Amino acid sequence: MSPRPKKNQQTINLQEAIKDTAWKQIAEYGAPALSLRGLARVLGITAPAIYNYYPDRDALVxxxxxxxxxxxxxxxxxxxxxxxxxxxxxxxxxxxxxxxxxxxxxxxxxxxxxxxxxxxxxxxxxxxxxxxxxxxxxxxxxxxxxxxxxxxxxxxxxxxxxxxxxxxxxxxxxxxxxxxxxxxxxxxxxxxxxxxxxxxxxxxxxxxxxxxxxxxxxxxxxxxxxxxxxxxxxxxxxx
Amino acid sequence: MSPRPKKNQQTINLQEAIKDTAWKQIAEYGAPALSLRGLARVLGITAPAIYNYYPDRDALVxxxxxxxxxxxxxxxxxxxxxxxxxxxxxxxxxxxxxxxxxxxxxxxxxxxxxxxxxxxxxxxxxxxxxxxxxxxxxxxxxxxxxxxxxxxxxxxxxxxxxxxxxxxxxxxxxxxxxxxxxxxxxxxxxxxxxxxxxxxxxxxxxxxxxxxxxxxxxxxxxxxxxxxxxxxxxxxxxx
Known part of the structure; x- marks a missing residue:
């Protein structure tokens, strides 16, 4: 068994995944087009799940x-x-x-x-x-x-x-x-x-x-x- | 009466109006968000009217x-x-x-x-x-x-x-x-x-x-x- 608590690991992974996906979206559509709803859709998670980490677009930026x-x-x-x-x-x-x-x-x-x-x-x-x-x-x-x-x-x-x-x-x-x-x-x-x-x-x-x-x-x-x-x-x- | 042909005058005005409106949209929403349809809507003209001047977004840019x-x-x-x-x-x-x-x-x-x-x-x-x-x-x-x-x-x-x-x-x-x-x-x-x-x-x-x-x-x-x-x-x- 991994010594790391699973939930914490997931938390870190999701936060990193949000940022990684944001960089990809920025490369493709430009930073002004960045949206939390769009990121949630690409990541297959709900919008509220992303708000846990970033309450709004500016916090993510x-x-x-x-x-x-x-x-x-x-x-x-x-x-x-x-x-x-x-x-x-x-x-x-x-x-x-x-x-x-x-x-x-x-x-x-x-x-x-x-x-x-x-x-x-x-x-x-x-x-x-x-x-x-x-x-x-x-x-x-x-x-x-x-x-x-x-x-x-x-x-x-x-x-x-x-x-x-x-x-x-x-x-x-x-x-x-x-x-x-x-x-x-x-x-x-x-x-x-x-x-x-x-x-x-x-x-x-x-x-x-x-x-x-x-x-x-x-x-x-x-x-x-x-x-x-x-x-x-x-x-x-x-x- | 103005010595200038009216149609030509309108043409110049519309082309300048498209560009002026584009600069305003860029200031507000960023250049990546620029769209010819959006500009036509703001100017109250049809999309084909704008295509007469700029066949696509890149031509306008x-x-x-x-x-x-x-x-x-x-x-x-x-x-x-x-x-x-x-x-x-x-x-x-x-x-x-x-x-x-x-x-x-x-x-x-x-x-x-x-x-x-x-x-x-x-x-x-x-x-x-x-x-x-x-x-x-x-x-x-x-x-x-x-x-x-x-x-x-x-x-x-x-x-x-x-x-x-x-x-x-x-x-x-x-x-x-x-x-x-x-x-x-x-x-x-x-x-x-x-x-x-x-x-x-x-x-x-x-x-x-x-x-x-x-x-x-x-x-x-x-x-x-x-x-x-x-x-x-x-x-x-x-x-």
Missing amino acids: TALIVDAFTSLGESQKTSIQDLPPGDHTARLTALGLNYREWAMAYPQRYLMIFGTPIPGYHAPEDITVPAATWALQPLIATLQAIFEDGSLRVDRSALMTPDLASMLASWSQFAGGPNVEVLYAALIIWSRVHGLVTMEIGGQMPSFITDPGEVFRREIENIKIQYLNINPRNGKTLY | TALIVDAFTSLGESQKTSIQDLPPGDHTARLTALGLNYREWAMAYPQRYLMIFGTPIPGYHAPEDITVPAATWALQPLIATLQAIFEDGSLRVDRSALMTPDLASMLASWSQFAGGPNVEVLYAALIIWSRVHGLVTMEIGGQMPSFITDPGEVFRREIENIKIQYLNINPRNGKTLY
């Missing part, structure tokens, strides 16, 4: 968003766990390449958290923001280590306006005190890899770019050149 | 995408038309800021061309690619002028792989011969402003960034610092 951010955060964390803490270039490269790999492996999850917002859905920020923050954490921690090492080129940016400095200071306080330029760099590096991945997944790359990975990998190199002061011609650190 | 790219391209072109051709920093700034302004003014158009692809819709590339290319043209032309002036810092990038060089060479041939590093810079600058705007429109900015415009404007300054060799501390060109 929130659960999918949190799962997606968690999956991305785990993937980011795993990508650097075996790399020496002091190998900054290797860690930045791994995080950057991993972002694209994760997006290509899970395009529906990627589009759910970064694509067109679902009309009528309002994310409960107290739930989705911590999940998003957690996904960005490995990049922030890596940049903070580079900064503490004295290797982050923060002097190559335009001066900060007082408004921007104040927003970043609030964020830093919330995030346990990383340098404000570290937070800014994390935001910009994220938006840069994100911009390219969004274009690739959405099919918006110029048609001549038959391998968007080539553009992506060069952009990762250029990000390191700018932030870590690496010689573009030989890949050596200029310090 | 393609028309909306082309309109959106045309609107973006016009907006980009207009943003620099009164600036002196030699004022590179002013022109790059204008193009960058205009991209965000256009997206904020027309979020549905922005999401239609850059958001989550509509399930089941396949863009006819011979129609949508030229429209997209045309929208990017003002940036490419501006960067090419900067390059011909000897002011574009193309030496700060990682070496190009032969594969990337070959893709860019094909694109250059198609685009009438801009330098391959100009095309690459256009693609990267576009992806950088695009990444930030996508995050802002999608509500994916960290919640502490209460004015994403501050981040956007600093990123435009940083792009100019990197590509035009401007001193970050005083905004003066280093040449």
Whole structure:
């Protein structure tokens, strides 16, 4: 006999089955078409049975968003766990390449958290923001280590306006005190890899770019050149 | 009496009315829910009347995408038309800021061309690619002028792989011969402003960034610092 209580096992299976089926429906019909009644029909269960887990569509969407951010955060964390803490270039490269790999492996999850917002859905920020923050954490921690090492080129940016400095200071306080330029760099590096991945997944790359990975990998190199002061011609650190 | 033939006038009005109504439906229910029958119902016309203009949903979607790219391209072109051709920093700034302004003014158009692809819709590339290319043209032309002036810092990038060089060479041939590093810079600058705007429109900015415009404007300054060799501390060109 299995040591697990059967009922609990079924509960977990049904909750996972609802989410799995939801991802499939999203892939086929788009996230705006998602409906709990439709899912119940496909799963062969009653609508009230699904309401036990998700009282409405928005609750299910929130659960999918949190799962997606968690999956991305785990993937980011795993990508650097075996790399020496002091190998900054290797860690930045791994995080950057991993972002694209994760997006290509899970395009529906990627589009759910970064694509067109679902009309009528309002994310409960107290739930989705911590999940998003957690996904960005490995990049922030890596940049903070580079900064503490004295290797982050923060002097190559335009001066900060007082408004921007104040927003970043609030964020830093919330995030346990990383340098404000570290937070800014994390935001910009994220938006840069994100911009390219969004274009690739959405099919918006110029048609001549038959391998968007080539553009992506060069952009990762250029990000390191700018932030870590690496010689573009030989890949050596200029310090 | 109006000099215009009445029937033609009606034709134009109905076609525009179909598209206007489609944008409203997209805003309310999402692009995947768009249906010609639904539009006919809202407009109080028969389904066959709509098929005169758009034989199927995909034809309408393609028309909306082309309109959106045309609107973006016009907006980009207009943003620099009164600036002196030699004022590179002013022109790059204008193009960058205009991209965000256009997206904020027309979020549905922005999401239609850059958001989550509509399930089941396949863009006819011979129609949508030229429209997209045309929208990017003002940036490419501006960067090419900067390059011909000897002011574009193309030496700060990682070496190009032969594969990337070959893709860019094909694109250059198609685009009438801009330098391959100009095309690459256009693609990267576009992806950088695009990444930030996508995050802002999608509500994916960290919640502490209460004015994403501050981040956007600093990123435009940083792009100019990197590509035009401007001193970050005083905004003066280093040449």
